[in-house]
Every structure is written in C-alpha cells, then in structure tokens.
Amino acid sequence: MAVPGAWAAIRLTLITATIVAALNAVMGTALAWVIVRYRFPGRRVLSTVVDLPLAIPTLVWGVMILVLYGPNSFLGRTADTVGITVLFTPLAIVLALCTVTLPFVIRNVQPVLLELDDAEEEAAATLGATRRVTFRRVVFPAIRSAVMAGTLLTFSRCLGEIGSVILVSGNRTGHTLTAPVFIFSLTSQFRFAEAAAVATFLFAISFVLVLATGRLVKQREASE
Amino acid sequence: MSTPIVVDGISKRFGTFEAVRDVTFTAPAGAITALLGPSGSGKSTVLRMIAGLEEPNGGTIFMGDEELTVKSVQERQVGFVFQHYALFRHMSVADNVAFGLRVRKESKQTRDQRVGELLDLVQLTPFAERYPDQLSGGQRQRVALARALAPQPQVLLLDEPFGALDAKVRQDLRRWLDELHRELGVTSLLVTHDQEEALELANQIVVMHEGKVEQVGSPGEIYDEPATPFVAGFVGAANVLHGEVVDGHVHLGSIRIPGAAHLDEGAAAAAFVRPHDVVVNGNGGGTDAVIERVSSLGWLSRVALRLPGGETLVAHIPNDDLHGATEGSTVRVDLRNPKAFMAPERDGSTLAS
Amino acid sequence: MSVAVSTQVAKARRGRRGLIALTLGWVALLLLLPLVAIVWTVAKAGLSSVTHTLTQPDVLHAFQLTAIVTVITVLVTGVFGVIVAWVLVRQRFHGRSLLNAIVDIPFALSPVTVGLAAVVLFGPGGWFAPFFQARGIQVIYALPAMILVTIFICIPFTIREIVPVLEEIGLDEEDASRTLGASVWHTFFKVTLPNIRWALAYGIALTTARAIGEIGAVLIVSGLIQGKTETATLFIFRAYEERQTAEAYVVALVLAGVSVGLLIVIESLRHRQEKERTRT
Numbered sequence: 001m002a003v004p005g006a007w008a009a010i011r012l013t014l015i016t017a018t019i020v021a022a023l024n025a026v027m028g029t030a031l032a033w034v035i036v037r038y039r040f041p042g043r044r045v046l047s048t049v050v051d052l053p054l055a056i057p058t059l060v061w062g063v064m065i066l067v068l069y070g071p072n073s074f075l076g077r078t079a080d081t082v083g084i085t086v087l088f089t090p091l092a093i094v095l096a097l098c099t100v101t102l103p104f105v106i107r108n109v110q111p112v113l114l115e116l117d118d119a120e121e122e123a124a125a126t127l128g129a130t131r132r133v134t135f136r137r138v139v140f141p142a143i144r145s146a147v148m149a150g151t152l153l154t155f156s157r158c159l160g161e162i163g164s165v166i167l168v169s170g171n172r173t174g175h176t177l178t179a180p181v182f183i184f185s186l187t188s189q190f191r192f193a194e195a196a197a198v199a200t201f202l203f204a205i206s207f208v209l210v211l212a213t214g215r216l217v218k219q220r221e222a223s224e
Numbered sequence: 225m226s227t228p229i230v231v232d233g234i235s236k237r238f239g240t241f242e243a244v245r246d247v248t249f250t251a252p253a254g255a256i257t258a259l260l261g262p263s264g265s266g267k268s269t270v271l272r273m274i275a276g277l278e279e280p281n282g283g284t285i286f287m288g289d290e291e292l293t294v295k296s297v298q299e300r301q302v303g304f305v306f307q308h309y310a311l312f313r314h315m316s317v318a319d320n321v322a323f324g325l326r327v328r329k330e331s332k333q334t335r336d337q338r339v340g341e342l343l344d345l346v347q348l349t350p351f352a353e354r355y356p357d358q359l360s361g362g363q364r365q366r367v368a369l370a371r372a373l374a375p376q377p378q379v380l381l382l383d384e385p386f387g388a389l390d391a392k393v394r395q396d397l398r399r400w401l402d403e404l405h406r407e408l409g410v411t412s413l414l415v416t417h418d419q420e421e422a423l424e425l426a427n428q429i430v431v432m433h434e435g436k437v438e439q440v441g442s443p444g445e446i447y448d449e450p451a452t453p454f455v456a457g458f459v460g461a462a463n464v465l466h467g468e469v470v471d472g473h474v475h476l477g478s479i480r481i482p483g484a485a486h487l488d489e490g491a492a493a494a495a496f497v498r499p500h501d502v503v504v505n506g507n508g509g510g511t512d513a514v515i516e517r518v519s520s521l522g523w524l525s526r527v528a529l530r531l532p533g534g535e536t537l538v539a540h541i542p543n544d545d546l547h548g549a550t551e552g553s554t555v556r557v558d559l560r561n562p563k564a565f566m567a568p569e570r571d572g573s574t575l576a577s
Numbered sequence: 578m579s580v581a582v583s584t585q586v587a588k589a590r591r592g593r594r595g596l597i598a599l600t601l602g603w604v605a606l607l608l609l610l611p612l613v614a615i616v617w618t619v620a621k622a623g624l625s626s627v628t629h630t631l632t633q634p635d636v637l638h639a640f641q642l643t644a645i646v647t648v649i650t651v652l653v654t655g656v657f658g659v660i661v662a663w664v665l666v667r668q669r670f671h672g673r674s675l676l677n678a679i680v681d682i683p684f685a686l687s688p689v690t691v692g693l694a695a696v697v698l699f700g701p702g703g704w705f706a707p708f709f710q711a712r713g714i715q716v717i718y719a720l721p722a723m724i725l726v727t728i729f730i731c732i733p734f735t736i737r738e739i740v741p742v743l744e745e746i747g748l749d750e751e752d753a754s755r756t757l758g759a760s761v762w763h764t765f766f767k768v769t770l771p772n773i774r775w776a777l778a779y780g781i782a783l784t785t786a787r788a789i790g791e792i793g794a795v796l797i798v799s800g801l802i803q804g805k806t807e808t809a810t811l812f813i814f815r816a817y818e819e820r821q822t823a824e825a826y827v828v829a830l831v832l833a834g835v836s837v838g839l840l841i842v843i844e845s846l847r848h849r850q851e852k853e854r855t856r857t
Contacts, residue, residue, distance in 0.1 A: 027600065027603050030596060030599065030600050031600045031603070031604070033596070034596060034597055034600045038593065038596075038597060040597055046600075046601070046604065048840065048841075048844050049604060049608055049609070050604065050608075051840055051843070051844070052608050052612075052836075052837070052840060053608070054783070054786060054840075054843075055786045055790075055836040055837065055839050055840035055843065056790065056832070056833050056836040056837070056840075057789060057790025057791075057792065057810055057832055057833075057836065058790060058792060059790070059792045059810045059813055059814060059829075060790070060810075060813070060829045060832050060833050060836070061611065063615065063813060063817065063825060063826065063829040064611030064612060064614055064615045064829070064833070065611055066817075067611070067614045067615050067618045067826065068610055068611045068614035068615075073614060073618075075610070075614075095607070098607055099607045099608065099611070102604075102607060102608065130585065130589075131589050131592065156685065159687065160686065160687020160688065160689065160690065160793070161687070162687070162688065162689050162792065162793040162796070163688075163790070163792040163793060163810070166814075167814070167817060180687050180689045180793065183687075183689045183690070183693065184689055184793075184796060184797060187692070187693055187696065187797050188797075192693070192696065192697060192700075195693055196693060196697065199687070199689065199690045199693050202687060202690065203685075203686060203687075203690055206685045206686070206687070207685060209685075214678075275756055276755075276756075277752050277755070277756070297755040297756055298755055298758045298759065298760060299758075300756075301758070302756060303756070304752070304753065304756035306749050306752070306753060308749060309749075310749035310750050310752065310753040311750075311753075312750055312753075312754070312767075312768055312771075313750070313772065314771040314772065323754070323757050323759070323767075324757035324758055327757060327758040327759045327763060328758060368753075371753075371757070372756070372757075375757060375758065
C-alpha cells in the first residue's frame with residue numbers, strides 16, 4: 001500500500017486495539033464475575049451502568065473525556081503535575097476505546113456464568129481447591145470461548161472506532177492518527193481511492209475476525 | 225354430522241428418510257381411531273398430513289366426500305390438539321377458546337355463548353380469565369381441547385395429547401376424553417405410543433411401524449389376533465421363543481408349542497406368549513422352568529423364568545399361584561394362547577415390548 | 578463479626594472485596610467520572626449558556642435532523658427486521674446461512690467504511706449516481722445518504738434480538754392457529770407478533786440509541802453543511818472544531834441525558850423480557 005501515512009495509522013490502530021482487547025478481556029471477565037457471583041449494595045446499578053457505552057453516543061464520550069482531562073479540569077491539572085499527559089496521546093486513544101468497548105466482554109460472559117452449575121465449583125472446594133485454582137481449572141475453561149468471542153468483538157470494534165477517538169487523539173500523523181480517522185481525512189480531501197485501499201485492508205482484518213468468532217460460537221454450541 | 229376419514233396410499237419423505245410409506249386406512253364416522261406405534265413409526269406425520277400441516281408426497285385423503293388433500297390447513301375444518309398444548313400464551317383461556325370463532329367472524333354473542341358452553345364441558349368455567357402459565361398441564365390440555373372443538377370441526381385430531389402429563393393426570397384425562405367422546409360423537413383420530421391408552425380408548429386401532437400399517441382392527445382383534453410379529457410383540461408385552469416348525473408345533477428343545485399349523489413344515493418360526501399366559505400348571509403337564517427373579521407388583525408378581533434350553537421368559541403370575549416359590553426353585557408352567565409367525569429377523573431379545 | 582475464621586477464608590474475603598473495589602474503580606474511572614465532568618462543566622457555565630445554546634436555530638435544526646433520521650431508521654429496520662427474522666427462522670431455503678451471514682455484515686464494518694462505500698456508490702461517478710441524478714435527487718451530502726447509512730448500520734439490531742426468541746418459541750402456536758382457520762397474516766399479527774413484542778421493543782431501543790449516536794458514516798456522507806445536513810452529533814463535532822466549546826458541551830450533555838433515559842428504558846425492557854421468559 002503506497003498511501004503515505006497509512007502504515008503508521010494501521011500500526012497504531014492494531015496496537016491500541018490489542019491493548020484494549022487485552023484489558024477488556026481481563027476487566028470484562030472480572031466485572032461479569034462480580035456482577036453474577038457477588039452480592040453487594042449497588043450491584044443492580046453497576047449492571048445497568050456497565051451498559052452506558054451502548055447508549056451514549058461515542059462522540060459524546062469523546063467530548064466527556066476532553067472535559068475530564070482537559071487543561072481546565074481537576075484531573076487534567078493533577079495529571080500534568082505528575083508529568084502524565086492524557087489528551088492527544090495514544091493513552092487517550094486507549095482510554096476512549098476502553099470506555100466504548102467496556103460492555104462487550106461482560107455481555108458475552110455474563111449469560112454463560114449464569115448458566116454454570118455451582119455444583120462443579122463446590123466439588124472442587126471440597127477437594128481442597130482454593131478459589132483461584134477453582135477459577136483456573138473449573139470455571140475458566142467453561143467461559144473461555146465466551147471471553148474469546150467478546151475479546152474478538154472488542155478488537156474488531158476498535159479497528160473501526162472513530163467517534164470517541166477523533167476528538168481526543170489530536171490526530172497527529174504518525175503519532176496519534178488511527179486508521180479510521182485517517183480514512184476520514186482522506187475522504188474529506190476527496191482522495192477516495194486511497195481511502196478505499198486503507199478501508200479494504202481494515203475490512204479484511206475484520207472479516208477474518210468475524211469468521212473466527214463465528215466458528216468459536218459454533219464450537220461452543222457443539223460442546224454443550 | 226360426523227364424517228369418516230379415508231386415507232389412501234399416502235406417503236411422506238423428509239430428504240432421504242421415508243417417514244410414511246403407502247398408508248391406507250379408514251377412520252369410521254363418530255368413532256375414535258388410534259394410530260398406535262413406537263416413536264418414529266410415522267403416526268404423527270400421518271396425523272399432520274390429515275390436518276394439512278404436512279403435505280403428502282403421494283396418495284389422497286378424503287373426509288366424507290370432500291378431498292382434503294387439495295385444501296389448505298385453514299379450509300379443512302379439523303380440530304387439532306398438540307402434545308404440548310400450543311395454547312396462545314398471550315391470550316386468556318376464554319380468548320384462546322374463542323380464537324377459531326373470531327377467525328370465522330362470529331358475533332360476540334355467539335362467541336361468548338359457545339365459549340361458555342365449552343368451558344362448561346371441560347369444567348374450567350372459573351378459569352376463563354386466567355392465562356396459560358397459571359394453569360396445570362392437565363388444565364391446559366382441557367383448554368386446548370375446548371379450543372379445538374369450538375369451531376365445531378368434523379374431525380378431531382389428537383397428537384399424543386397426554387404424553388406430557390403425569391401418570392395419574394393421564395389416566396384421569398383418558399377417562400374424561402372417553403366420556404366426552406361418547407357425548408359428542410365426533411370422528412376422532414388419536415396418535416399414541418401407549419398401547420394401554422389405545423386399547424382402552426379406541427374403537428379401532430391402526431398399528432404402525434417404520435412408516436407402514438401393520439394391522440387395522442378392533443382392540444380385541446389387535447390384542448388376541450395379531451396379524452404380524454411386530455403387532456404380537458408390540459401390543460401387550462410378549463415373550464418371543466424361536467424354534468422350528470414340526471407337525472404344526474414350534475419345537476425348541478423338548479418344548480412343543482402348538483398353533484403353528486398355518487406355517488411351513490421345517491420353517492424357522494417365532495412363537496409369542498403373553499406374560500399373563502404363562503401359568504403355573506398343577507396338573508402334571510407343561511414344562512419345567514427355574515425361577516430367576518421374583519418382583520411383587522401388588523397382587524401378582526413379575527417372575528423371570530429360565531427354560532431348560534436356556535431361554536428366558538417373563539411371566540405375570542398371581543401371588544396365590546406361586547405358593548411362596550422363591551428364586552432358584554423350579555415350577556411347572558404352561559404356555560397358553562401362543563401366536564406363531566414366520567421368524568422375523570432375530571434382534572437378540574426374547575422379550576418384545 | 579467476631580467469628581474466628583481461618584486465614585484462607587479471611588484471604589478469600591479480602592480478595593473478594595479487592596476485586597469488587599477494582600472493578601468499581603474501573604467503571605467509575607471510565608464511565609462515571611466523564612459524566613460527572615460534563616455535568617459539572619455545563620453547570621459551571623450556567624443556565625444562560627444552556628438556554629442560549631438550545632435556542633440557536635442551528636442547534637434546533639440539528640436535533641430535528643437527528644430525530645428525523647432516527648425515526649425513519651427505526652421504522653424501516655423495525656418492519657424489515659421482523660420480516661427478515663421471520664423468514665430466517667421459519668422458512669427453509671438455499672442460501673439461508675448466507676442471509677444469516679449478510680445480516681451480520683454491518684457489525685463487522687467500520688462506520689467509516691460504510692460512509693465511504695456510500696460515497697463511492699451514490700456520489701459523483703458512482704454506480705447509482707446516474708439513476709438519482711436523472712431524477713434530480715441528491716443523495717450524497719444530503720439527508721437521503723445519511724438516512725441510508727444509518728439504516729444499513731442498524732439492520733442487525735432487531736433481527737438479532739428476534740431470531741433467538743422465534744427459535745425458542747417454536748412452531749406449535751402458529752400451527753394451532755392455522756388449524757383453527759387463521760390465515761398466515763392473521764396468525765402473524767395475532768399469534769407471532771405478540772410473542773416477540775419484548776424482543777422487538779428491545780431491538781428498537783438499541784436501534785434508537787445507535788441511530789442517535791451515529792457519527793462515523795454520517796461524518797463522511799453529510800458534507801457537514803451547517804444548518805442543512807448536520808445531525809446533533811455532527812453539530813458537536815463541528816462546534817468543537819470551531820472552538821465553540823460551550824455549545825458543543827451543552828448539546829453533548831443533552832444527548833447524554835437522552836441516552837441515559839433510553840438506557841433505563843432498555844434495562845426495564847430486558848427485565849420484562851427475562852421475567853416473561855422464566856414465566857412460560
């Protein structure tokens with residue numbers, strides 16, 4: 001692909017998507033676990049709050065992050081004094097992506113956890129397994145494909161996300177310009193052929209991922 | 225008022241699987257005809273074809289003078305009762321029953337009157353405004369029946385209607401359906417795998433196996449005069465003994481079983497004997513058999529017997545006749561009312577049920 | 578709690594509390610703080626700033642446009658979605674799995690790609706351009722394109738909600754309805770539709786939220802003509818770029834508020850759907 005700046009943009013997109021997918025896999029599973037298995041005040045509220053990214057427009061999330069970490073805000077100024085810049089850096093991109101993809105792994109894992117029979121875990125406990133071992137040996141294998149499916153969904157979404165990223169990343173070519181934003185800037189310069197090239201490449205990656213997810217879902221259904 | 229159903233040579237294929245093969249029978253007007261057979265025998269498919277829910281690949285179905293096979297489901301005016309009730313979950317009991325009348329655009333007055341009549345008939349009047357999920361299984365099935373009867377169909381089709389219910393509820397509903405039928409006299413076709421149900425309820429039984437009709441007859445005929453080995457084995461659990469035909473008897477070891485006069489000399493034959501036809505002989509005739517196991521079933525016992533040749537029999541013997549005989553002891557038994565057939569393929573089992 | 582417990586039990590309890598704290602912290606940082614920040618910022622700017630923004634003709638027009646696009650999208654995807662779901666579940670035909678896969682395509686595409694495809698297809702020199710030009714209809718850089726891309730992006734929502742419900746419910750009720758003489762249409766409206774109403778409502782709610790929030794595709798196809806082809810989200814984008822931050826924040830807060838309200842509706846719908854499922 002001879003489009004200047006494309007590789008940098010794609011590389012940045014892939015890296016941030018991987019980081020966010022990994023974070024989401026861990027935190028999403030943790031959240032699903034906490035919501036399904038634990039009882040504490042505010043659990044129902046948490047379950048609803050977690051769905052906020054599905055309701056609130058991605059661009060609005062971007063605006064809210066700008067406000068939260070901007071130079072005039074409390075968090076912005078605090079971070080500055082510690083030497084961390086949030087806005088207009090790859091960190092902002094990761095932050096924005098984590099926000100809008102927060103529900104994905106949770107919503108995939110939650111129903112599987114609900115269906116799980118406690119009896120297996122109880123048996124493990126009577127055989128001396130600690131909670132950690134039980135999770136690793138008994139629970140995780142059962143939810144593994146759900147976690148994978150949610151993670152792939154997150155990754156795929158990150159590849160195409162624009163609304164939350166476009167305002168907070170600063171869009172500096174080679175540094176904080178992601179592929180979707182790059183495609184947008186190409187189209188606003190009427191460079192449609194180049195935009196199409198980058199978009200096709202991105203789509204190819206997504207397509208492979210969708211196939212993989214589909215196969216995983218079928219695999220899960222077959223083993224039940 | 226009620227019409228007969230004539231099924232002529234219908235067949236149905238699902239992909240490469242032949243579910244129904246050239247089935248022909250007549251369900252007489254005003255009678256209950258049972259389609260009896262094991263799972264996969266095609267009986268439900270036949271019923272659904274009569275209703276129009278499946279289309280036959282060949283053959284015709286007539287209701288009286290009208291050919292049903294050319295009509296759509298809606299036009300056939302058959303009442304259908306499903307195994308799992310299929311009540312409209314979002315409608316009240318009254319609305320469920322009224323559905324067929326609403327479709328026919330009957331006036332509210334007619335509808336209300338008919339619904340009232342039917343709920344009275346099925347004894348569910350106080351439940352008119354309840355919803356299906358508030359009813360027990362038996363109640364739901366009664367609503368389903370009322371709903372099917374509301375538009376006054378010419379034929380009532382029931383697909384294993386009591387299959388999803390508890391044994392006690394099943395018995396109650398069976399008795400109740402019998403009374404209902406006596407009162408209404410609608411031509412009815414009942415699909416069931418429960419032979420007790422068929423023998424108790426039906427005026428005529430069509431025994432089906434692997435898509436074909438094995439025998440059509442009254443319950444007495446089916447039970448006492450099975451036409452094929454399958455019917456002999458399926459209806460009224462029977463013992464099967466394999467032997468050779470000699471001089472009108474089936475010989476196995478030293479045992480001679482009469483009733484094979486219609487079979488070829490020297491042919492391999494199977495003799496069917498019902499468990500209650502294995503009786504203790506006090507007069508010195510019959511065969512010796514060793515008791516392997518005795519389980520009391522109340523006033524009689526289920527006794528597993530072993531014959532001298534190693535074959536096993538299951539007998540239902542009244543406890544009085546056993547005189548306290550226990551496992552290991554020998555009794556002398558007679559085999560009454562044997563039915564002999566040319567031997568079907570051996571499947572290794574001696575007790576067909 | 579003065580019951581003595583083993584160190585393992587105590588450790589487990591601490592671990593549990595730690596996990597709850599960690600997850601709550603994560604959610605607070607990512608989801609709640611931003612909301613607090615925007616409410617605080619707009620509140621600080623004062624009520625006058627809010628009223629000033631909400632009375633501007635551009636802003637009102639933007640809300641109006643969002644409403645139009647959303648309503649049309651919901652109607653089209655709702656009707657179309659029910660039909661496609663019914664066909665997918667109830668009919669056997671070659672290419673059924675293909676249709677199933679096609680339905681999921683919008684989920685796999687970036688909205689930017691969708692917008693780009695729309696420009697390529699309907700824009701000057703595109704495949705369908707002559708057709709529309711001949712009739713004097715402007716698609717790209719006008720409302721029709723924005724509606725088209727939003728519809729495309731929202732196609733899967735209702736379908737994916739209805740299909741599993743239709744599969745679970747099974748055919749019996751519909752068969753029963755036909756044996757009682759009801760036509761296919763009568764059966765569909767009186768028996769099938771009531772059985773899928775919560776799934777449909779949920780799908781519509783999801784579609785609404787998505788349509789209101791659409792930015793990627795409309796950003797490309799709308800041409801960003803102020804006052805003419807700006808939805809609420811596009812207004813926020815342009816206003817921010819042009820340093821009209823106060824207005825951008827107000828409109829953003831309005832959208833956030835509407836979405837939160839929508840979320841509450843979605844959650845209660847899901848609750849009703851669950852309750853109904855466990856009842857039958």
